[in-house]
Amino acid sequence: MPMEKTFNAAEAEARISKLWIDRKVGAAGANSVPGAEAFSIMIPPPNVTGSLHMGHAFNNTLQDVLIRWHRMQGHDTLWQVGTDHAGIATQMVVERELARDKSNATRREMGREAFLSKVWEWKEQSGGTIINQLKRLGASCDWDREAFTMSGNFPDAVTKVFVDMYNKGLIYRGKRLVNWDPHFETAISDLEVENIEVKGHMWHFKYILAGGETYEYIEKDAEGQVTLREKRNYISIATTRPETMLGDGAVAVHPSDGRYAPIVGKMVQLPLCDRLIPIITDEYPDPTFGSGAVKITGAHDFNDYQVAKRAGLPCYRLMDTQGRMRADGAPYEVAVARAREIAAGSPTNETEVDSLNLVPEKYRGRDRFEARKLVVADINAAGLAVTLLMKSYDEETGSEHLTLVPVVEDKPIMQPFGDRSKVVIEPMLTDQWFVDTAKIVGPALDAVRNGDTVIMPQSGERTYFHWLENIEPWCISRQLWWGHQIPVWYGLNLDVDNFTDDEGDNALDEVEILNILGDGGYVEREARSHCAADSAAVAEFFRDDLAPLPHPLNAARVVEVADRHAAVALLAQSLADYNLSQDPTHLTYPIWRDPDVLDTWFSSGLWPIGTLGWPDNTPELQKYFPTSTLITGADIIFFWVARMMMMQLAVVNEVPFKTVYLHGLVRDAKGKKMSKSLGNVIDPLDIINEFGADALRFANAAMASLGGTLKLDTQRIAGYRNFGTKLWNACRFAEMNGVWEGYSTAATPPKAAATANVWIIGETAKALAEVNESLAAYRFDTAADALYKFVWGKVCDWYVEFAKPLFDGEAAAETRATMAWVLDQSMILLHPIMPFITEELWSTTGTRAKLLVHTDWPTYGLDLVTPEADREMAFVTTLIDEVRSARAQVHVPVGLKIDLVAMTLSDEARAAWTRNENLIRRLARIETFEEGPAPKGSITLALDGAAFAIPLAGLIDIAEEKTRLQKTMDKLAKEIGGLTGRLNNPAFAASAPEEVVDEARANLEAREDESAKLRAALARLAEIG
């Protein structure tokens, strides 16, 4: 059945994709030759909730190009595929699904276990979306190895790493100010926060000095001239977050700020609260900004937290996990009384400070933004707002008044938002787990410095260094349920200092039990904690803790309970039972597991080794690790690349990959970020449906210049779809001419005598060399460009045309063989970028032993290039171009065949003419040819080594031909001028390399030769015109 006119992508891609998957063409090691070198790529695991967007399409195209290229070369390839459990994102999706049906229980109502089984249920049903979409793109991953960060050996690997790092002191727990997401009620890392400029306000409040004190406030200008001098009983502070003032610990001013020098160390009354706070000095306040005085709220601002730490101020937490003003704890009067004691020097600790709720009753339980409005209103009502005299206009009476209004500046402020939840992030003082990144960053920096891992483009390297050299501790705990639960268990601290066994009976009576438990101190004491792979292992540690306790408490059974609450209850129950029964087997010691889960990036940071079966030393780990290349977005360098480097080096002391290829974000044709709100999102699946996966892939490859921005234009994709059609039709042309009859794959080119055939074989070798070189340098764009130019510009534009007359002559057989080979090579070389259409062509042409995907990548070299053939074909194509151009410029009707006269012909040119006369006559549409002088009224073509005339007496417009010649001569004159100038400059000959000088000289000679011919032509025209 003859080929269709165009490639039916929709039909063929589905069929071919299935074929590849059924045949497992992407299986690890498929098509590898014995002893082949390994080439492995870890896919950046997309979120299991994800669906394919342009970034994925781009990123995975590049990976697939490399993998296919290496696989065809017989290398032992692995493209490891899989998905990431994506803690927050997935939990969010499933919660939202549940919320769709109001009759469903919420996450909290159903509890942890039930919710997690819902998540798994969801994952089984919908988690495969993106994997299927990758298949549509033509990705040739090893689908049987699909991994998931919550399945298989992965959880064990993650736990093992946590335990190891904990034991090495690389992971610690601490109360720190972290970014808190009030929607998800979890801490998130710095990287998950987006700072966005929003319209905000700056309020100015007066904090009144305690004890009725006053001072002289003096403001000076830059010259030291006093501009304001007044007696004040307050200090003015500015804030964009009034509600946090309830937790202020001090007012800070810069030590050099003379305005406040008289009152440093004094106390001010905290408005709306019954507390006094000190005025302190710190380097942080900027004296030139606002009033120069800053309120310090240690528990709700990152800068303030640092100041508070330096000054030893207590940090009072004001909000609950949902960002509401706290409603827990003792009544305000009780709490504030205690706060005053602490301020007066009463000893305290972090836990107590955290438990104190200093939010006045009025604000308790209010949302933070509602509280803000209330605080502002109350400050205004109390006359504590800084005010300004303003002119106001009474519309009824038409009179003007002067009134005092509170100063509220409109001010753009940078506000932190959760990248998932989109709610305002609250700095919050909470207990979290951290990786002590400073301790593991060294090897990750060294590996890139010494080239063990190369980051491309190099600017990525600089970004990498910059970030790692200034790295902050990594908060890895998340208050979520979906994820790897932290392998740390807690138990109550039952230590007693001076226990005596009153009776010496090795048993506990009620009095002794009460002695141990004291006044309930174990309930308040910091719990003991241990880290281990599972509860059985951790129980050992707790038994060790119990050992020094009085018998039989030291033999209590360690049992796991849900939380601290349950533990306290169970311990009490167990002691009561024992007290009644005096049966030691009734004694239990409850422990509970840390409810937090790990940051998703902690586990994806282990993706390279985790997917290869670590901690087992699997054959895959030995073969494919360290992996060859990581291809990922530059936006993910901190989240993932740097962390994989740190983690792999910390865990297995090897770099995870040898090369990192970073690319930019895919944008729309105008360079705008694609976003749902802008409505400019291009869905790769729509593109695939419209233009086919190959067109999208080719566009992706062609856009992938190192370090460039990626603007995706559908017109360009359409162009590459056309490119596929072009190749398709060349093959169809070959089919019509019997090229494929009896043809089977040939690795080496046929013996050819006709110059056109010799030439195109050489061009093919050049294309191969360029593609190899480009791909080796990760220059997907130059590879794509070279292929485009070769297939369209050489094969289709010229070679197919040359072949037409050759099919009728004596070279017909070798031309068929050459064309088959050249088209074969085109399919092979294009296959990594355009796998579908090439695989389809492969199967519809010739006899094939293997699928194209497993066909050998060619190895021939540039020795196939024949310089004589190149020169000859250059003469032929130039002559044809010149004739066509001249014809068009003097408006010779395209249908009209013309005569051609050769005025001069070098030996080489004559030989080239003779051997290719048929081609030239046909393509330039020439009727007769003869040698001789130029007839009158002819147009002239000047070539290197030849001059031709086209007699067109009566047909041409003399003036127009003059213009044409003049234009060409002008162009030549410009070139000649430049070349002469250069050659006449003695410094040029002296300093420039010899070959450059020679080239310039030869160039000048050729240009002058052409110019002379044109001058002669002009002269001839002058005679008749």
Added chain:
RNA sequence: GGGCGGUUAGCUCAGCGGUAGAGCACUACGUUGACAUCGUAGUGGCCACUGGUUCGAUCCCAGUACCGCCCA
């Protein structure tokens, strides 16, 4: 404010020491043994600006302006 990058044809981008290229768009024409998802010919550029290095700068260096991105 700090870091990284960009500024080349109408648009999107390559090139990065020897006086500029592609695709798209545009204009004219449609002879052809595959292809109108096409062919042929053409229009279009003080390579942001100012200095410097060099025999020679779009390319290297410094500065200026504007535009991005990331981090505060």
